[in-house]
Amino acid sequence: MFKSKAKKLIATALLACLVLLTSCYSVKEKTTSLELPNNYIKKAETSIDITVPSQTTTTTATSQSQEATITSTTTSEQTVQTTTPVAQIPVNLQVVKYYSLTADMQATYTKLAEGIKRNSAVIYFDNNISSTDFVNIYYLVKNTLYYSTNMPMSYKYSYDQASGRVLSVDMSYPVSLNESVAMTNELIARVNIIKSQMNPNATDFEKILFIHDTIINNCRYSVGVNPQSNPHVYTAYGALIKGSAVCEGYSKAFSLLCNEVGIDTLIVTGEAGGESHMWNMVKCNGQWYHMDVTWDDPVGATDVLSYEYFNVTTSKIQADHSIDSEPYIQYPVATSIKDNYYVKTGIFANSYEEAITIVVNEAVKAVQQNKDSIKIKLVNEAVYNKTLDMLTSPEEGKLQIYSLLNDAAEQAGVESLQCQKILINDKEYIMEFILQYAE
Numbered sequence: 001m002f003k004s005k006a007k008k009l010i011a012t013a014l015l016a017c018l019v020l021l022t023s024c025y026s027v028k029e030k031t032t033s034l035e036l037p038n039n040y041i042k043k044a045e046t047s048i049d050i051t052v053p054s055q056t057t058t059t060t061a062t063s064q065s066q067e068a069t070i071t072s073t074t075t076s077e078q079t080v081q082t083t084t085p086v087a088q089i090p091v092n093l094q095v096v097k098y099y100s101l102t103a104d105m106q107a108t109y110t111k112l113a114e115g116i117k118r119n120s121a122v123i124y125f126d127n128n129i130s131s132t133d134f135v136n137i138y139y140l141v142k143n144t145l146y147y148s149t150n151m152p153m154s155y156k157y158s159y160d161q162a163s164g165r166v167l168s169v170d171m172s173y174p175v176s177l178n179e180s181v182a183m184t185n186e187l188i189a190r191v192n193i194i195k196s197q198m199n200p201n202a203t204d205f206e207k208i209l210f211i212h213d214t215i216i217n218n219c220r221y222s223v224g225v226n227p228q229s230n231p232h233v234y235t236a237y238g239a240l241i242k243g244s245a246v247c248e249g250y251s252k253a254f255s256l257l258c259n260e261v262g263i264d265t266l267i268v269t270g271e272a273g274g275e276s277h278m279w280n281m282v283k284c285n286g287q288w289y290h291m292d293v294t295w296d297d298p299v300g301a302t303d304v305l306s307y308e309y310f311n312v313t314t315s316k317i318q319a320d321h322s323i324d325s326e327p328y329i330q331y332p333v334a335t336s337i338k339d340n341y342y343v344k345t346g347i348f349a350n351s352y353e354e355a356i357t358i359v360v361n362e363a364v365k366a367v368q369q370n371k372d373s374i375k376i377k378l379v380n381e382a383v384y385n386k387t388l389d390m391l392t393s394p395e396e397g398k399l400q401i402y403s404l405l406n407d408a409a410e411q412a413g414v415e416s417l418q419c420q421k422i423l424i425n426d427k428e429y430i431m432e433f434i435l436q437y438a439e
Helices: 105-118 132-145 177-196 204-217 236-242 248-258 354-368 381-391 399-410
Strands: 032-035 056-061 066-069 122-124 154-160 165-174 265-270 273-284 287-291 319-322 373-378 417-425 430-437
Touching: 056 287, 105 132, 105 165, 122 248, 132 154, 132 165, 177 236, 177 248, 177 373, 204 236, 204 248, 204 273, 248 265, 248 273, 273 354, 273 381, 354 381, 354 399, 354 417, 354 430, 373 381, 381 417, 381 430
Parallel strands: none
Antiparallel strands: 032 417, 056 066, 056 154, 122 165, 154 165, 265 273, 265 319, 273 287, 373 430, 417 430
16 A cells, blocks of 8 residues: 655755655545444544766666766757657646746756657757756656656756756656657547536536546556556556556646646645655635545545545645645645535534534435435534434434434435445544435
């Protein structure tokens, strides 16, 4: 369940960079099942300059180990060209409009992105970019070139020792240009299909929800992946075409689809569960939220759609995620809960009394929509415990949840509606009621 992630290491004594393939950590939500017999039951307990004689220094970064090689080299300022058709991957600075980049940084970003999409073995730079900024820009490209199906597995850059200016970079790719073009065109086609399935009049929330559910319903988390044999798990291609990805693939797929329908996003890196991780921020109706699609697709679970990390606040995400400090951006502080999934869908209760009303209303809708379960989220532990205790306590010889469902059945015009069991999540204060209709 533990994976590795792309991290920047710039050492103070040695200018070198180490590319570590991105990892993430996904957990299965803690859910306890409360079976509901006809008799009384109780709540279950769940408890990275050195001085050298040569004019130019070459630094190599690989995906597995750190190497620093110093060589003399002749630099030729030229443009690498290719006659092979290239997929029309969108490359523009709109995706990094929230980053504070100088003109030289922007030029480096664009040249790197254009070179990578053409599988250029060598990319030359004529602008003024330092080694440190180059490494940071490389990672920015890596995390925002969402359509790329062939990010380099290793790279080696050369810089002028006197000025510190990066002159060129050599790239090593996992697949050929022809393969990459075919894969990218396949991804573009898939994205167009997904867009065609979306309601053209959908609100921001509805677009984000559709994208969230589409990714989870069509992708499984890749456990114990070998990055050398299956680099696609770190890409949107892996998530949307192969149906297998790690957190980097999930996050890029989410940003790709959101940007395609006019929703702004950011890629966020950090740690979760003690391991490196990647997720998103998304702008919904003018407000920023955190979104972790990976953790909403629990490892080991089948056909599970969770919404625990759907449009959540910074304080909520920081409860079990830590956010990396990035050089060119200060992530927005998310404070709104207006478009949080549970709040927006009306199943968030601030009190026991609200919870009772929600249960009945949701049960009526479940009958009308032929659903076999309803869910409710409580505001805190105290309200959660009180609601659970009350619903599973006897009232006139039967559990109170049965009385509430009888009221719902009467309102919905059906003979009987019962609860088979309650699935409880003590960490997130969530209850899910599994329903049974009269035969």
